[in-house]
Amino acid sequence: MKIGILGVGHIGKTLAQRLSAAGHEVKVANSRGPETIGADVLASGGRAVTAAEVVADVDAVILSIPFSNLPQVAPLITGVPADTVVIDTSNYYPMRDSRNEAVDAGQVESLWVAEQLGRPVAKAWNTIGSDSLANKGKPAGSTDRIALPVAADSPRDRDLAMALVEDTGFDAFDAGTLAESWRQQPGTPCYGTDLTREELPGALAAADATRSPKRRDLAVAAIQERVGDATTNPDAEYGVRLSRALFM
Numbered sequence: 001m002k003i004g005i006l007g008v009g010h011i012g013k014t015l016a017q018r019l020s021a022a023g024h025e026v027k028v029a030n031s032r033g034p035e036t037i038g039a040d041v042l043a044s045g046g047r048a049v050t051a052a053e054v055v056a057d058v059d060a061v062i063l064s065i066p067f068s069n070l071p072q073v074a075p076l077i078t079g080v081p082a083d084t085v086v087i088d089t090s091n092y093y094p095m096r097d098s099r100n101e102a103v104d105a106g107q108v109e110s111l112w113v114a115e116q117l118g119r120p121v122a123k124a125w126n127t128i129g130s131d132s133l134a135n136k137g138k139p140a141g142s143t144d145r146i147a148l149p150v151a152a153d154s155p156r157d158r159d160l161a162m163a164l165v166e167d168t169g170f171d172a173f174d175a176g177t178l179a180e181s182w183r184q185q186p187g188t189p190c191y192g193t194d195l196t197r198e199e200l201p202g203a204l205a206a207a208d209a210t211r212s213p214k215r216r217d218l219a220v221a222a223i224q225e226r227v228g229d230a231t232t233n234p235d236a237e238y239g240v241r242l243s244r245a246l247f248m
Ligand SMILES: NC(=O)c1ccc[n+]([C@@H]2O[C@H](COP(=O)([O-])OP(=O)(O)OC[C@H]3O[C@@H](n4cnc5c(N)ncnc54)[C@H](OP(=O)(O)O)[C@@H]3O)[C@@H](O)[C@H]2O)c1
Pocket: 006, 007, 008, 009, 010, 011, 012, 029, 030, 031, 032, 033, 051, 063, 064, 065, 066, 067, 069, 072, 073, 089, 090, 091, 092, 125, 126, 127, 128, 129, 130, 131, 233
């Protein structure tokens, strides 16, 4: 499959490596240009291109950029054919955008993203921390393989996104429509908790729309207390322990 990945930070880099290793034809881009993309991103293959090139002539576009920057890339996505599947990895945290205006995503992040982009998306890989994504993938059928929820409105979007999640080393679980995807947002029981295929359905069902934003904010406060800022990821196992304690 031909895949364009926009954003090669903590998450996009690993996706590029895994999907290239799985045999896909991968292009990657960031906001600053192909010459700024490190060789490690392309360690398993793939090509660094411009943001305009990364969304052209592909079967799937993966957006792995900060939530508040998604409106900036809407003009790029406008030109993407309707049959190209757009997959978004983003999560909302209370924040300000590049003009320092408060961003309010409402209750369902993926619906806000779809509205900003003017087209449907699939929501995938958003629930797994970057260290678990990089280090805990396993071949299909392995014991205790981590399962990741995938939400989308069309069967085509969902099937394609689920197949790619499997290719990155995780069981893909059909989590329903975008309207239901609040069940996989920060603060919910499946978020950052590295659950298995057996555990994930119960976690999605147990999500509480009222409590999860409060739990999300508690986790942010705990992480900030430990690492001192909102951009550095904490030690991987600390993050999983904290998410399990607060969200489950
Ligand atoms: N970190 C995690 O553990 C984690 C887990 C699950 C989901 N997520 C979500 O996944 C997304 C990516 O997170 P991350 O931690 O990988 O972020 P990150 O490390 O900060 O990387 C962000 C990437 O997006 C690029 N980017 C930013 N604005 C852009 C724009 N307007 N156009 C093109 N590229 C742009 C950046 O490139 P430049 O440096 O060139 O701007 C960078 O390559 C976020 O929405 C996050 O909420 C993160």
